[in-house]
Amino acid sequence: MSRIGVFGGMGPSATVDFMDKLVQLTPATRDQDHLPVIVASLPHIHDRSRSILGTGPDPLPQLLQGIECLNEAQVGVIAIPCNSSHHWYAQMCERSKAPILHIASSCVAAIPEDGAPVVAVFATRGALASGFYQRALADRGIEHIVPEPGRPQELVDNCIREVKAGQVQAASVSLSQAFAAAQAQGATAVIMGCTEIPIAARSADARGLMLLDSSLELARASVNFALERRWNRPGWDS
Amino acid sequence: MSRIGVFGGMGPSATVDFMDKLVQLTPATRDQDHLPVIVASLPHIHDRSRSILGTGPDPLPQLLQGIECLNEAQVGVIAIPCNSSHHWYAQMCERSKAPILHIASSCVAAIPEDGAPVVAVFATRGALASGFYQRALADRGIEHIVPEPGRPQELVDNCIREVKAGQVQAASVSLSQAFAAAQAQGATAVIMGCTEIPIAARSADARGLMLLDSSLELARASVNFALERRWNRPGWDS
Numbered sequence: 001m002s003r004i005g006v007f008g009g010m011g012p013s014a015t016v017d018f019m020d021k022l023v024q025l026t027p028a029t030r031d032q033d034h035l036p037v038i039v040a041s042l043p044h045i046h047d048r049s050r051s052i053l054g055t056g057p058d059p060l061p062q063l064l065q066g067i068e069c070l071n072e073a074q075v076g077v078i079a080i081p082c083n084s085s086h087h088w089y090a091q092m093c094e095r096s097k098a099p100i101l102h103i104a105s106s107c108v109a110a111i112p113e114d115g116a117p118v119v120a121v122f123a124t125r126g127a128l129a130s131g132f133y134q135r136a137l138a139d140r141g142i143e144h145i146v147p148e149p150g151r152p153q154e155l156v157d158n159c160i161r162e163v164k165a166g167q168v169q170a171a172s173v174s175l176s177q178a179f180a181a182a183q184a185q186g187a188t189a190v191i192m193g194c195t196e197i198p199i200a201a202r203s204a205d206a207r208g209l210m211l212l213d214s215s216l217e218l219a220r221a222s223v224n225f226a227l228e229r230r231w232n233r234p235g236w237d238s
Numbered sequence: 239m240s241r242i243g244v245f246g247g248m249g250p251s252a253t254v255d256f257m258d259k260l261v262q263l264t265p266a267t268r269d270q271d272h273l274p275v276i277v278a279s280l281p282h283i284h285d286r287s288r289s290i291l292g293t294g295p296d297p298l299p300q301l302l303q304g305i306e307c308l309n310e311a312q313v314g315v316i317a318i319p320c321n322s323s324h325h326w327y328a329q330m331c332e333r334s335k336a337p338i339l340h341i342a343s344s345c346v347a348a349i350p351e352d353g354a355p356v357v358a359v360f361a362t363r364g365a366l367a368s369g370f371y372q373r374a375l376a377d378r379g380i381e382h383i384v385p386e387p388g389r390p391q392e393l394v395d396n397c398i399r400e401v402k403a404g405q406v407q408a409a410s411v412s413l414s415q416a417f418a419a420a421q422a423q424g425a426t427a428v429i430m431g432c433t434e435i436p437i438a439a440r441s442a443d444a445r446g447l448m449l450l451d452s453s454l455e456l457a458r459a460s461v462n463f464a465l466e467r468r469w470n471r472p473g474w475d476s
Contacts, residue, residue: 009269009275011268011269012261012266012272012275013261016254016257016258019254019257019279022250023251024404026250028250028402028403029402029403030399030402030403031283031285031402032282032283032285033281034247034249034281034282035281036247036279037247037250037279038276038279039275039277039279041257041274041275041276041277043273044269044272044472072310073278073307073310161268164267164269166262166266166267
């Protein structure tokens with residue numbers, strides 16, 4: 001059971017980025033220092049955001065298949081580098097023997113106590129409608145805003161869609177504009193609450209905003225979970 | 239069975255690089271256009287090269303566990319982005335219901351017919367001792383050399399070890415020097431026959447040598463295998 005399970009493919013580039021973060025966050029000088037990981041990258045799952053908004057089919061049966069696949073592969077914990085799918089977090093947990101780390105809990109926990117930031121949540125319209133980020137921020141008493149539903153949220157939508165289409169440069173331009181709009185709206189920090197956004201952020205202009213990377217924080221929580229249990233030290237002699 | 243199986247973790251960064259190549263090679267404008275992939279990243283497997291050279295324990299039982307894990311996850315083909323492990327290719331094929339693509343066959347098949355290149359094989363000392371690249375090149379009648387076992391091969395060894403330790407910049411320096419040595423030895427092309435090497439090659443000086451990337455060619459063979467079978471078009475309505 002000493003393996004991290006990654007339920008990915010939502011989208012595939014975000015899954016690669018998440019796996020890279022797992023590798024980078026693990027202290028290692030050779031292969032055998034690293035953590036065992038099983039990845040189910042299942043990109044055909046129905047669009048999560050559209051389903052939440054009532055304009056697309058329900059992905060829950062497919063999400064449960066992915067959870068079962070990872071449990072059958074004997075994983076000891078599951079990370080899902082897709083924010084919108086956490087709308088169905090409770091149902092996935094109910095089906096899983098392995099605990100599932102919550103991406104929004106990991107990300108919101110990483111916001112520093114001091115400085116009283118005003119946090120803008122960048123996410124799909126579905127994730128914003130679901131409201132799990134807003135609830136996690138309210139639970140910590142952190143002031144937060146979401147992009148206005150017209151042009152500002154459209155810029156976030158474009159950024160996400162462009163990364164999924166492999167147009168990372170265009171996505172960075174969209175994201176830079178979305179950062180500017182959030183700053184104009186009073187934000188001092190931005191939660192990148194969709195795992196495509198950090199890929200665009202690599203070459204975007206963040207204008208001095210504090211950035212919180214949901215994918216990075218989930219990777220950190222996953223690595224910490226595994227290192228605490230010494231999954232990097234198997235029974236095998238090395 | 240419409241899933242690509244990736245047996246990875248040898249090493250973990252090379253697996254991330256390979257997954258990135260699968261994503262980049264797949265024609266897609268949205269998540270649902272991509273290919274389903276199951277990855278078993280099992281980094282604790284004993285050092286393949288040391289075992290072939292008789293200085294370390296046998297990884298075969300662990301390799302067979304990985305193959306079984308992927309077969310249990312119902313994959314329809316297996317790719318192993320680790321060259322040295324192909325020393326045990328026949329035994330892994332015998333244990334697997336799913337066909338296993340051979341990384342060296344994929345890579346050598348990508349060498350263009352014309353130009354009569356002199357190909358240097360950069361790989362671990364174990365993979366060179368195993369000889370599967372030399373045999374695949376001889377089968378195609380392609381002239382080939384291996385680095386001299388002193389300083390030239392040491393540069394390749396250093397490059398591989400440095401990537402595994404996360405020291406990519408140092409690895410690029412080692413690799414640039416290895417390219418220069420291969421050119422001095424008469425090479426006009428280099429097979430990057432260890433999946434760590436392409437990571438170092440991103441910022442190395444290849445001195446006009448034709449580079450053949452074993453990881454890229456295996457990814458291309460995997461994507462082609464899956465697209466021919468329309469694994470990007472599942473039964474699910476989208």
